């Protein structure tokens with residue numbers, strides 16, 4: 381039981397990290413596409429339109445935040461949380477992608493590589509969430525489309541996918557609704573990754589938060 385609890389806590393952390401990296405990406409693009417059409421503005425506008433500023437965003441709102449969901453998908457594509465997935469062992473001889481795999485072979489699936497394959501993905505290294513509203517609108521991250529499998533696929537795919545997606549959507553939507561986010565310098569956010577079982581940023585994220593809503597929305601008296 382303690383083992384499971386640790387697993388749960390670390391995955392919750394992973395989900396939150398992915399959320400933060402999403403914010404990083406938003407900030408990154410804020411620098412690249414300054415002006416009213418930048419991607420953070422698009423997300424703010426979407427939340428203001430769907431939820432408004434008179435109440436806090438809640439979980440049931442997130443299904444209507446289509447652009448925010450596209451931003452999360454694009455983040456999971458470019459920065460899969462478990463870049464090499466979890467190793468699998470063949471329990472019988474099989475053929476994968478034309479290669480003969482003898483029973484007992486350990487296989488690792490390079491999600492980062494699959495997600496940046498230039499065949500299905502145009503400009504594969506670019507952060508372009510709009511692709512999930514246009515050319516790739518039919519793709520989800522639930523293990524049905526093998527070009528995008530941040531949670532793996534098949535019998536051993538991540539059982540925490542639904543929880544993680546809800547958590548990321550609500551965390552990101554809440555941050556964007558409630559705070560103006562700025563970096564401390566005018567430099568783009570450094571998105572280099574450290575190598576590890578789970579992905580983490582090489583450079584810590586420094587971000588300045590300023591309230592966006594009225595005091596009472598934060599439970600403060602006026």
Ligand code: HEM
Nearest residue numbers: 391395398461462465466530531532533536537538540544
């Ligand atoms: C953004 C968040 C997350 C991502 C991207 C993610 C991704 C993954 C991936 C790629 C695997 C390996 C799947 C495979 O072997 O094909 C996995 C396994 C697993 N994940 Fe997650 N995960 C996330 C969050 C969570 C959460 C929140 C939980 C639990 C509450 C969780 C529980 C598990 C468990 C128990 C396994 C092992 C499943 C098995 O081997 O049968 N994950 N996850």
